[in-house]
Amino acid sequence: MPAMEDCLxxxxxxxxxxxxxxxxxxxxxxxxxxGMTADEAAERAAGAADLVRMVLAEPAFxxxxxxxxxxxxxxxxxxxxHLLALVTTATDARLCLHVVLDRSRGNxxxxxxxxxxxxxDLAAG
Amino acid sequence: xxxxxxxxxxLAEAGATGTLSLGDDGAFHLVxxxxxxxxxxxxxxxxxxxTASGRLTEQGWELLRAQGPGHGPASPARLGAxxxxxxxxxxxxxxAFFLARSGHEPRFEDGKAPYxxxxxxxxxxxxxxxxxxxxxxxxxxxxxxxxxxxxxxxLRRVSRQRVILTGLQAEILLNADGRKTPSGLARxxxxxxxxxxxAVRGLVASALVRPPGSDDGGARAEDGxxxxxxxxxxxWESQPRDGAFPAKWAHADLELLAxxxxxxxxxx
Numbered sequence: 078m079p080a081m082e083d084c085l086x087x088x089x090x091x092x093x094x095x096x097x098x099x100x101x102x103x104x105x106x107x108x109x110x111x112g113m114t115a116d117e118a119a120e121r122a123a124g125a126a127d128l129v130r131m132v133l134a135e136p137a138f139x140x141x142x143x144x145x146x147x148x149x150x151x152x153x154x155x156x157x158x159h160l161l162a163l164v165t166t167a168t169d170a171r172l173c174l175h176v177v178l179d180r181s182r183g184n185x186x187x188x189x190x191x192x193x194x195x196x197x198d199l200a201a202g
Numbered sequence: 203x204x205x206x207x208x209x210x211x212x213l214a215e216a217g218a219t220g221t222l223s224l225g226d227d228g229a230f231h232l233v234x235x236x237x238x239x240x241x242x243x244x245x246x247x248x249x250x251x252x253t254a255s256g257r258l259t260e261q262g263w264e265l266l267r268a269q270g271p272g273h274g275p276a277s278p279a280r281l282g283a284x285x286x287x288x289x290x291x292x293x294x295x296x297x298a299f300f301l302a303r304s305g306h307e308p309r310f311e312d313g314k315a316p317y318x319x320x321x322x323x324x325x326x327x328x329x330x331x332x333x334x335x336x337x338x339x340x341x342x343x344x345x346x347x348x349x350x351x352x353x354x355x356x357l358r359r360v361s362r363q364r365v366i367l368t369g370l371q372a373e374i375l376l377n378a379d380g381r382k383t384p385s386g387l388a389r390x391x392x393x394x395x396x397x398x399x400x401a402v403r404g405l406v407a408s409a410l411v412r413p414p415g416s417d418d419g420g421a422r423a424e425d426g427x428x429x430x431x432x433x434x435x436x437x438w439e440s441q442p443r444d445g446a447f448p449a450k451w452a453h454a455d456l457e458l459l460a461x462x463x464x465x466x467x468x469x470x
Contacts, residue, residue: 103394199282
């Protein structure tokens with residue numbers, strides 16, 4: 078999948094990024110990955126999809142009274158950040174980019190900014 | 203599933219190129235042992251996924267077929283290359299999941315298979331792991347396959363204070379007319395069939411659609427199929443009608459039958 082790999086190459090070039098997976102959060106399918114083996118990617122994709130589903134099903138996480146579109150989920154640990162950026166597409170592909178960012182080398186604000194550029198290649202609008 | 207898996211794995215080892223047909227259910231196409239395309243009429247095609255969902259117009263689809271996906275960012279009129287690949291993969295796994303359930307004896311024909319799109323190559327082991335994972339997901343939502351191919355019949359009244367639905371579940375309830383199956387709804391909405399089946403199992407689990415196999419006692423059209431009702435929810439009587447079952451027969455325990463069916467499937 079050449080174009081997808083180009084996308085992930087751009088993500089891996091963001092300072093501090095250790096690994097990246099593009100997954101379909103609707104099914105937990107790992108669409109493409111970089112920085113880890115395919116087996117690891119499949120396992121992590123399934124776990125990440127569970128988290129996304131849980132957050133989407135939980136009204137407590139909406140920031141507006143009418144409900145809110147979730148754009149990103151961030152999990153911060155002592156050693157690094159996990160950024161889960163959701164791409165809303167017209168089909169039920171609920172694409173999600175899962176990026177692992179090193180805490181000491183990475184910068185969350187910069188990574189988020191650069192991720193938005195990459196996500197534009199994946200869906201219109 | 204086991205025969206299909208075994209055939210795919212042996213073909214992968216041999217590095218075969220050709221077509222593994224499963225009767226009239228469809229076929230897997232292989233190049234050098236990797237599965238490059240799953241062809242079946244049982245799931246929405248890539249065209250249906252993209253046009254019925256509103257992602258592309260018919261002209262947009264023709265343009266895509268003629269020129270391939272665009273380079274650079276995606277736009278409303280045109281699919282970006284990466285977006286196209288993601289959809290091709292999602293369509294592939296949807297088709298492969300339902301194709302692998304085929305009861306037909308697999309038959310392999312050597313030769314270069316014509317296929318499109320040309321960006322996929324999935325290892326049969328990965329494919330089988332993914333199919334198995336999806337089956338577990340379905341069973342976790344509701345462990346019975348009975349609702350998978352039955353018309354979706356929403357309830358007319360809900361006796362709870364509030365319910366939480368996914369977007370897809372809401373779409374299914376809004377578009378169900380008591381006649382359309384999850385597969386028909388998937389085509390109409392431009393969704394994957396797996397996604398719809400999973401959503402419907404969730405709806406059965408949260409008791410928002412009538413459990414499959416129950417007689418709704420509602421109006422039926424002349425051909426015996428339930429009459430369509432705009433706005434969903436076929437009406438049904440809460441009182442069981444007299445004489446619906448002969449007295450000497452006990453009601454079949456659908457859940458038990460479904461578990462038995464699943465257990466037998468696992469043994470395959």
